[in-house]
Amino acid sequence: MNKTVSTDELLADDDGPLYVAHKKVYPQKVSGTFRRIKWGLMAVCLGVYYLLPFVRWNRGLGAPDQAVLIDFPNRRFYFFFIELWPQEIYYFTGLLILAAIALFLMNALGGRVWCGYLCPQTVWTDLFYAVERWIEGDRRQRMKADAAGMTVNRAARLVAKHAIWLMIAWWTGGAWVLYFSDAPTLVKDLATFQAPAIAYVWIGILTATTYLLAGYMREQVCVYMCPWPRIQAALTDEWALNVTYKYDRGEPRCSVKKAIDLRALGEKVGDCIDCYQCVAVCPTGIDIRDGAQLGCIQCGLCIDACDSVMRKIGRPARLIGYDNDINVQRRIAGKAEVFKPVRARTVVYASLIVAVCAVMLYALLTRTLLDVNVLHDRNPVAVKLSDGSIRNGYTLRFLNKRGFDRVIAVDVDGPANASVHVVGLDSVTPDRPMIIIGRDQTTELRVLVTAPFDEKAEKSVPVTFRVTDIGLGEVATATDHFVTP
Amino acid sequence: MSEHHEVDSVSGRTTTGHEWDGIKELNTPLPRWWILTFYATIVWAIGYWVVYPAWPLVTGYTTGLFHYSTRASVTEELANLEAMRGEKMKVLGNASLAEIEKDPALLALARARGKTVFADNCAPCHGSGGAGAKGFPNLNDDDWLWGGSLDQIMQTIQYGARSGNAKAHEGQMLAFGRDGILKPDQIVTVANYVRSLSGLSTAPGYDAAAGKKIFAENCVSCHGENGKGNQEFGAPDLTDHIWLYGADEATLVETITNGRAGVMPAWSGRLDPVTIKALTVFVHSLGGGK
Ligand code: SF4
Numbered sequence: 001m002n003k004t005v006s007t008d009e010l011l012a013d014d015d016g017p018l019y020v021a022h023k024k025v026y027p028q029k030v031s032g033t034f035r036r037i038k039w040g041l042m043a044v045c046l047g048v049y050y051l052l053p054f055v056r057w058n059r060g061l062g063a064p065d066q067a068v069l070i071d072f073p074n075r076r077f078y079f080f081f082i083e084l085w086p087q088e089i090y091y092f093t094g095l096l097i098l099a100a101i102a103l104f105l106m107n108a109l110g111g112r113v114w115c116g117y118l119c120p121q122t123v124w125t126d127l128f129y130a131v132e133r134w135i136e137g138d139r140r141q142r143m144k145a146d147a148a149g150m151t152v153n154r155a156a157r158l159v160a161k162h163a164i165w166l167m168i169a170w171w172t173g174g175a176w177v178l179y180f181s182d183a184p185t186l187v188k189d190l191a192t193f194q195a196p197a198i199a200y201v202w203i204g205i206l207t208a209t210t211y212l213l214a215g216y217m218r219e220q221v222c223v224y225m226c227p228w229p230r231i232q233a234a235l236t237d238e239w240a241l242n243v244t245y246k247y248d249r250g251e252p253r254c255s256v257k258k259a260i261d262l263r264a265l266g267e268k269v270g271d272c273i274d275c276y277q278c279v280a281v282c283p284t285g286i287d288i289r290d291g292a293q294l295g296c297i298q299c300g301l302c303i304d305a306c307d308s309v310m311r312k313i314g315r316p317a318r319l320i321g322y323d324n325d326i327n328v329q330r331r332i333a334g335k336a337e338v339f340k341p342v343r344a345r346t347v348v349y350a351s352l353i354v355a356v357c358a359v360m361l362y363a364l365l366t367r368t369l370l371d372v373n374v375l376h377d378r379n380p381v382a383v384k385l386s387d388g389s390i391r392n393g394y395t396l397r398f399l400n401k402r403g404f405d406r407v408i409a410v411d412v413d414g415p416a417n418a419s420v421h422v423v424g425l426d427s428v429t430p431d432r433p434m435i436i437i438g439r440d441q442t443t444e445l446r447v448l449v450t451a452p453f454d455e456k457a458e459k460s461v462p463v464t465f466r467v468t469d470i471g472l473g474e475v476a477t478a479t480d481h482f483v484t485p
Numbered sequence: 486m487s488e489h490h491e492v493d494s495v496s497g498r499t500t501t502g503h504e505w506d507g508i509k510e511l512n513t514p515l516p517r518w519w520i521l522t523f524y525a526t527i528v529w530a531i532g533y534w535v536v537y538p539a540w541p542l543v544t545g546y547t548t549g550l551f552h553y554s555t556r557a558s559v560t561e562e563l564a565n566l567e568a569m570r571g572e573k574m575k576v577l578g579n580a581s582l583a584e585i586e587k588d589p590a591l592l593a594l595a596r597a598r599g600k601t602v603f604a605d606n607c608a609p610c611h612g613s614g615g616a617g618a619k620g621f622p623n624l625n626d627d628d629w630l631w632g633g634s635l636d637q638i639m640q641t642i643q644y645g646a647r648s649g650n651a652k653a654h655e656g657q658m659l660a661f662g663r664d665g666i667l668k669p670d671q672i673v674t675v676a677n678y679v680r681s682l683s684g685l686s687t688a689p690g691y692d693a694a695a696g697k698k699i700f701a702e703n704c705v706s707c708h709g710e711n712g713k714g715n716q717e718f719g720a721p722d723l724t725d726h727i728w729l730y731g732a733d734e735a736t737l738v739e740t741i742t743n744g745r746a747g748v749m750p751a752w753s754g755r756l757d758p759v760t761i762k763a764l765t766v767f768v769h770s771l772g773g774g775k
């Protein structure tokens with residue numbers, strides 16, 4: 001049967017939104033163990049982010065003295081004592097692999113602890129909430145003010161809040177660009193409007209994104225935009241510790257007074273008094289008592305909230321805690337709790353982390369500061385000379401990663417009686433071309449290797465270019481083939 | 486629009502009021518963001534008509550606010566490119582050929598420019614790597630018909646050989662057989678003699694003394710007494726291992742019978758002087774340059 005409805009109802013229903021209408025979350029202030037951990041981690045993360053560009057590191061004359069610097073124009077990356085070249089991009093691959101496995105390991109141990117404590121979205125949102133609370137008051141006041149509508153006082157407060165937010169956001173963008181240029185100089189240039197336009201553009205972009213993401217989108221980023229909750233759900237297992245409402249202890253919910261009476265009668269009552277404190281403090285606005293869910297970022301704030309409630313009513317703490325369903329079930333069955341931080345999954349992740357670290361460390365410690373790459377001429381592969389001898393052409397790229405010019409000798413091992421010639425170079429030592437490579441530079445040269453024709457020789461023999469630093473004796477080699485037509 | 490809106494009892498949604506054969510249409514509007522995007526595209530399109538050439542007219546088209554045209558923008562970009570190159574090419578123009586080869590940075594620049602020009606202009610005959618082919622010299626080796634020094638290479642590129650240019654290299658291999666100067670059996674004999682000059686095997690029973698005599702009477706004027714060739718006429722060295730047309734007896738007989746006169750076009754006028762300079766350095770640095 002059809003019924004007629006009012007136009008108001010219609011309008012409300014009209015658009016059939018694609019996702020749930022935004023419900024504003026007003027997280028309440030909370031204090032406790034996890035809140036303290038979060039403050040501590042926030043201080044560390046933001047401290048590192050904002051201050052690192054100002055840390056100096058002496059690399060000698062002419063080299064930048066910034067400890068962490070991504071030098072795009074000169075294609076160098078500096079990290080304290082490490083200087084990386086574009087050719088060594090695999091170190092970054094290694095770091096990304098490490099980051100991924102570390103995330104997996106965290107997830108296997110404590111669920112989405114990354115989300116709750118370390119993710120930039122969480123850290124900055126938390127900071128923005130702190131500012132909001134400082135200026136607009138706690139949950140109740142904010143809700144009341146929102147409902148009451150605009151007053152002069154409120155307008156002033158809003159202006160103040162957004163100003164501080166924008167300042168934080170602006171400084172976040174500002175710190176970002178400092179990683180790409182000498183920080184003190186750039187700060188000065190920015191202040192005097194001398195800095196390159198691209199710096200202002202990036203500061204603008206990051207100011208906007210920080211302000212929008214941490215000030216407005218907040219938990220929506222975690223729930224709608226971030227892929228990690230979905231991936232995480234597929235990666236987790238039943239032993240991972242998640243923020244869990246221990247329903248075995250909490251249910252049935254019951255008011256304090258009634259609970260005392262019922263307990264006196266020896267009846268089973270739960271510890272949860274249905275006070276909604278855990279919901280009030282949740283930055284994503286969910287009710288953890290509904291069980292594990294996508295919205296929960298494992299920040300532990302509901303644990304702190306419930307703990308203080310339990311303290312007040314004289315019941316044991318950790319009605320909500322890092323736990324898992326296995327233990328809930330075991331307690332219901334009257335068995336002891338078990339925690340298995342060491343299991344196949346975590347052992348594999350941990351050993352992978354150790355292995356990748358070891359490989360990277362080995363590569364880093366054994367990396368050479370003199371390098372040579374070789375590319376054989378493709379067309380023609382080999383050339384027959386008028387005296388019948390055979391010549392092959394190569395392009396050699398020399399890399400001098402040291403901070404001074406070096407004299408390099410080029411030798412070649414390969415076909416019998418081979419001679420080597422560098423195009424464009426009249427060598428003082430005819431059989432052993434010597435070249436100079438500028439400090440911190442690459443040089444590309446065309447090198448010709450000539451060998452007498454030998455009918456019995458193989459069509460293709462390996463040829464090794466050995467380049468030797470005359471001063472230091474450092475040697476680098478590259479191998480290719482010498483081909484006879 | 487119908488006056489009253491009904492709610493479908495099954496889906497709980499309103500209907501549009503349209504009905505066909507008892508089937509009613511549910512009112513399922515597009516999501517608002519979609520509609521807004523749609524309006525935004527309309528606004529965008531109007532802006533586009535105004536700013537860019539858009540509407541074809543009978544004899545032309547609306548040119549838009551800025552008279553933008555892709556053709557003009559390509560021309561402009563090309564001009565910019567030339568201007569950009571001009572700066573660097575000026576340096577090449579001012580340096581001598583030898584100076585360019587000595588300076589690694591200039592050499593790299595000349596080679597880079599030379600390589601692209603070579604690919605565009607020279608590769609059809611000499612191959613993309615300059616390896617040549619039958620009748621088209623390999624530019625990587627050390628055998629040069631007209632000389633392999635920087636200056637000689639530049640001259641050959643500028644004016645060519647038998648190109649019709651007044652300054653072109655001239656000189657040709659005569660058609661000894663076709664013109665009746667030598668008889669077929671003499672040609673075979675001298676062909677074998679030429680093979681022997683570079684240490685190649687000769688046909689059994691061939692008369693070396695007769696070959697030498699024919700060679701002395703007909704060939705030394707260009708190829709020299711010892712068959713070492715003469716770069717003035719582009720006469721190849723017959724004692725080395727490099728053969729432009731091939732060294733087997735049949736090919737040699739063909740060469741001697743009908744002669745040879747390959748043509749290298751003149752590039753001066755077609756390529757600007759700096760480009761020819763870059764090309765010269767590139768060819769020289771292929772490895773055969775003297
Ligand atoms: S804070 Fe604790 S007692 Fe209060 S509703 Fe949440 S779980 Fe129950």
Ligand code: SF4
Binds near residue numbers: 281282284303
């Ligand atoms: S449910 Fe608890 S742990 Fe999860 S996001 Fe909310 S407050 Fe944090």
